[in-house]
Amino acid sequence: MATISSLGIGSGLDLNTLLANLTTAEKARLTPISAAQSSYSAKLTAYGTMQSALQTFADAATALSSTNTYGATTATSNNTAAFNATTSAGAAPGKYSLSVTSLASSQSLVSATQASNTTALGATTTGNSRTLTISQGDGSKPLSINLTDSQTSLTGVRDAINKAGGGVTASIVKVTDSSYKLVLSANNTGTNSEMTVSVTGDDQLNNIIGYDSSTGTGAMTENAAxxxxxxxFNGIDLERQSNTISDAQDGITLSLTGTTTTPATLTVTKDTGTATTAIQTFVDSYNALQDTFTSLTKFTATATNSDTADTTNGALLGDSALRTIQTRLKSALGAASGSGTITSLSNIGITTDPDTGKLEIDSAKLKTALTDNTSAVQTMMVGDGKTTGVMTNITNLNSGFLNASTGTIANAETAVNATLKTLTTQYNKVNDSINTTIARYKTQFTALDVAIQKLNSTADYLTKQFDAMSTSSSSS
Structure with a gap:
């Protein structure tokens, strides 16, 4: 059977060009599917862009739904050599008198001098064991350490105590090349951390490192009480175990560093800067979100009767998820909460530009509200922290929009991914159909080429036969 190495050789026809044109025409069936895939892929990217901008806005709203934002205060000490202070929610603005008589300190015990820090100091026991117990008056569980005969040197005792990780730190002081002392230091300050040290099962070692804080007696010596x-504080005598005191006055933490000779002053003032900054961040992030919405829904009109949309149109033009988020946030911003003269954002100087839809701040009005009526601003913004309050409600909305499983954006992405999966299946099915059709065309064209080649060969043969017969007749 005749074979064809290249289409058209047998027939002389331009079958390769014809097949290429048919292939192009067939593949055009994929164009609308590819266009749809590109469109939906662009939607996924756009949802990611919107989610990022919305998360930034949500973070800003969350900050404003916290009571800490509005109750911020600043503490100033006029004697930083004696104390410093920080404040948290609940600190009442005002001036406080403070005198420091003495600082809290930790206990330190030191052993008698030993000639070596590695020689065992305890007796040789039958069970190769004794128990070192260190108890403190703070109510914590006593430190109970089992020591072998080889662990009764100063080094062994030090390492065993530190490894146990209790409220005591052990160290060794080298006095000279042949004299060493074991030092035990309470990790915490105050009388509740006083140490009582005992060794049971080895009186010899107990007579070297034992100590009873309740009587102030024992082999060790207290070198720091x-x-x-x-x-x-404001005329009230206080005594605390630590130099860090957080329970003298609600919201105020004192850090004592020295004593005073005359009363010092702690000044606590309102700090509106925290709320002002948080509100500015909120406004900026909302306006940036609006810019994102505008970009993702951009529309450019095309010529009348045009069948195609402008390629610069936003990927989420007409998208219901975006429209839902935008509409509900706009409504929440204008909602009222609380009572009295401050019940909405506009009452504290935050308004919406009717032309751009963006938020604007009247700085003077905001400052007055935060300075003169902090509590009312907090009530309007935070409410009960669950279902009332402008920022609380906005935060709740954002949680619904951004929920990774059931949120508005997540549901939209799920729908788009499902559509893309369907389009991929459709694309593969059509592509297979095209490949089958092109293969059939090629088979048919090859058969046509062979058939025409045969016909041409037959025609050539018959022509030659007729020419030969004609020549023979002429000769006779």
């Missing part, structure tokens, strides 16, 4: 901090 535990003491409590003593101070007078």
């Amino acid at each position: 535990a003491a409590n901090a003593k101070l007078t």
Whole structure:
């Protein structure tokens, strides 16, 4: 059977060009599917862009739904050599008198001098064991450590105590090349951290490192006594275990660093800067979100009777998810909450530009509201922190929009992914159909080429036969 190495050779016809044209025409069936895939892929990217902008806005709204934002205060000490202070929610603005009589300190015990820090100091026991117990007056569980005979040197005792990780730190002081002392230091200050050290099962070792803080007796010596901090706060005498005091006044934490000779002053003032900054961040992030909405829904009109949309149109033009988010946020911004003269954002100087839809701040009005009526601003913004309050409600909305499983954006992405999956299946099915059709065309064209080649060969043969017969007749 005759074969054809290249289409058209047998027939002389331009079958390759014809097949290429038919292939192009067939593949045009994929164009609308590819266009749809591109469109939906662009939607996914756009949802990601919208989610990022919305998350930034949500974070800003969350900050404004916290009571800490509005109750911020600043503490100033006029004697930083004696104390510093920080404030948190609940700190009442005002001036406080403070005198520090003494600072809290931790106890330290030191052993008698030993000639070596590695020689075992305990007795040789039958069970190769004794128990070192260190108890403190703070109510914590006593530190109970089992020591072998080889662990009774100063080094062994030090390492065993530190490894146990209790409220005591052990160290060794080298006095000279042949004299060493074991030092035990309470990790915390105050009389509740006083240490009582005992060794059961080895009187020899107990007579070297034992100590009873309740009687102040034992083999070790107290070289630093535990003491409590003593101070007078607004005329009230206080005593605390630590130099860091957070329970003297709600929202105020004192850090004592020295004593005073005359009363010092702690000044607590309102700090509207925290709320002002948070509100500016909120407004900026909302306006940026509006810019994102505008970009993603951009529309450019095309010529009348045009069948195609402008390629610069936003990927989410006409998208219901975006429209839902935009509409509900706009409504929440204008909602009222609380009572009295401050019930909405507009009452504190935050309004919407009717032309652009963006938020604007009247700085003077905002400052007055935060300075003169902080509580009312907080009530309007935060409400009960669950279902009332402008920012609380906006935060709740954002949580619904951004929920990774059931949120508005997540549901939209799920729908788009499902559509893309269907389009991929459709594309593959049509592509297979095209390949089958092109293969059939090629088979038919090859058969046509062969058939024409045969006909041409037959025609050539018959022509030659007729020419030969004609020549023979002429000769006779």
